[in-house]
Amino acid sequence: MMTKLRRSLTKDDLSRIAEMDAACGTLFQRDADRPDNVFVKPRRRQPIEVSRAQQRMRTARWRSEMDRRKAPTAAEVGMALATALATTDWSDTLTSLDYDLIRRALSDLEARGFSNVEARRTMRRLRDRMVDPVDRPDEVTEPYDNKRKLPF
Template sequence: MAKIRRRLTQDDVAMISKIDDVTKTYFGRDPERPDNRFCKARGRMPLEVRRAQQRMRTARWRADMDRRKAPTIDEVGRALVEALVTSDRDRLMDRTGAEFDLVKRTLLSLRDRGYSIDETKETLRRRRDRLVHPGDRRDEEAGGGLLF
């Protein structure tokens, strides 16, 4: 339900003006007060410079991923979809080992494309760590958890 606001009268405006005058007179800030800004603004950087810096960060990240032969989570997802759509329908409906077969085919597909299986597992582990509550993955250090 919308709250109905009444219009300000002349008396209200006068009262607000008095309150503001008292506030400025008695509670003004000291111009010699300590500086409370810990990170000083360095001025605005031109948009072209910010974009160039972002391109450099992105290029460094991509070069690092290429050097490590690490797939992104998007590439892992595409390989998983490929394994799913090229699977035998009867085997998927049978459900005996179908999930493990999909994961195995996904990892092999990524390996055949030149990605490192260990880096793929690390990518999946980082994603899992972001999605699963730490309390739910307590015993994974002892060998439980994911299939790999």
């Protein structure tokens, strides 16, 4: 086995190293406007209050942008669809596709853990609140039409 022998550093070596280090700092300075070469920035811990303030600012910006664009949220679209369904004139004939859409919505709620019976009761309360009893005389005493059942 061959071993490499190292000689110990002398005073001249140490002064030469110090001279080279000083020359590096003065002759070869880094450009302050150089591109950032760090691809993944290290996560720095920050106080929870700062994180929450940043989140509030992002939420406020998102809401402001939604208001400016007059864009509804998914909840608002869903409520508009539920209102349209609840206020539908049931004397009109609904197609099988209409009933399929209602069944799919109720199935989705059930798949996400909601009670189908409670979802129907919620829609019934919405209809009772939004449609005048004069416009639904059959439903005041009997919530279901004799000829055709309401989907809720």
